[in-house]
Amino acid sequence: MDLAEIPVLSLDTDREALPALIGESFRTFGFAMVRDHGIAPDLIERAWDLTREFFALPVETKMRYFKAGQGGARGYTPFRTEVAKGATEKDLKEFWHIGRDLPEGSPLGATMPPNVWPAEIEGFQETFTRLYAAFDIVGAELLSxxxxDLGLDARWFDPAIKDGNSVLRLLHYPPVSHDAGGAIRAGAHEDINLITLLLGAEEAGLELLGKNGQWLSVAPPEGAMVVNIGDMLQRLTNHVLPSTTHRVRNPDGDRSAHSRFSMPFFLHLRSDFPFVTLPQCITAENPDRYPQAITADEYLQERLREIGLIA
Structure with a gap:
């Protein structure tokens, strides 16, 4: 398996050059790697400990936090529920979702249910509320x-993501059994949201589909996060910034007996954000692919149906 030669950028030392560097990486791979992101290592380590502790609970305990009819928006989603768009085999994973706590009386409340928290895990709510806020800050800086790079004002995205429907997902891929058939940990897919900030990709398995049609392994250095474009940003930029197909393959040899954990933060727009293609991304050679108006929530619901999380 060839390695994707994605440059590792620094949110600290590369700050002035970051727009051009991250733009180039996204146009080449749809992915970037970012270190010096400022999320405290002890907070991340505590989050990993609590993630492992939660997924080690009995299935019947975890199922108390499964909210039927919410499409997995909050709480627990059981093993082999989600399916990649167009796939026939459900993914070999289970996950937990943490969303934004909205201000009292927010008009966005109808599209963003309240969080649920596992009573069995001490410090879970406090730790992941802090981590969610930290991801929020890093995500806003990357969008700046x-x-x-797109020729917009540096804070253009700020109102678009204020009270946005971002989701922190705690992912557990259990050991792969011999009867998995054709299923893999995460089938080939593109993310729905604006950008995804991912911790935990140091464990082998994440792959992106290169422009030559070959799968490339994504291997960030320890402590760096992987950042990739989602379909919402691809739509907004009229495919100038492409959303790249990726997957998590099953491990080889002895690693198949081990769990894999990861922590993606899916950075979303406000639910009521109207998609209007950026004018500078429309040219005679690249006409507007999305002239029809749609809100971010309408787009999200459409995609959730495609991946089997809502009917």
């Missing part, structure tokens, strides 16, 4: 760099 993206905005500059």
């Amino acid at each position: 760099a993206i905005a500059i």
Whole structure:
């Protein structure tokens, strides 16, 4: 398996050059790697400990936090529920979702249910509320760099993501059994949201589909996060910034007996954000692919149906 030669960028030392560097990486791979992101290592380590502790609970305990009819928006989603768009085999994973706590009386409340928290895990709510807020800050800084690269004001995305429907997902891929058939840990897919910030990709398995049609392994250095474009940003930029197909393959040899954990933060727009293609991304050679108006929530619901999380 060839390695994707994605440059590792620094949110600290590369700050002035970051817009051009991240833009180039996204246009080449749809992915970037970012270190010096500022999320405290002890907070991340505590989050990993609590993630492992939660998924080690009995299935019947975890199922108390499964909210039928919510499409997995909050709480627990059981093993082999989600399916990649167009796939026939459900993914070999289970996960937990943490969303934004909205201000009292927010008009967005109808599209963003309240969080649920596992009573069995001490410190879970406090730790992941802090981590969610930290991801929020890093995500806004990355979007600022993206905005500059696109010729927009540096804070263009700020109102678009204020009270946005972002989700922190705690992912557990259990050991792969011999009767998995054709199923893999995460089938080939593109993310729905604006950008995804991912911790935990140091464990082998994440792959992106290169422009030559070959799968490439994504291997960030320890402590760096992987960042990739989602379909919402691809739509907004009229495919100038492409959403790249990726997957998590099953491990080889002895690693198949081990769990894999990861922590993606899916950075979303406000639910009521109207998609209007950025004018600078429309040219005679690249006409507007999305002239029809749609809100971010309408788009999200459409995609959730495609991946089997809502009917």
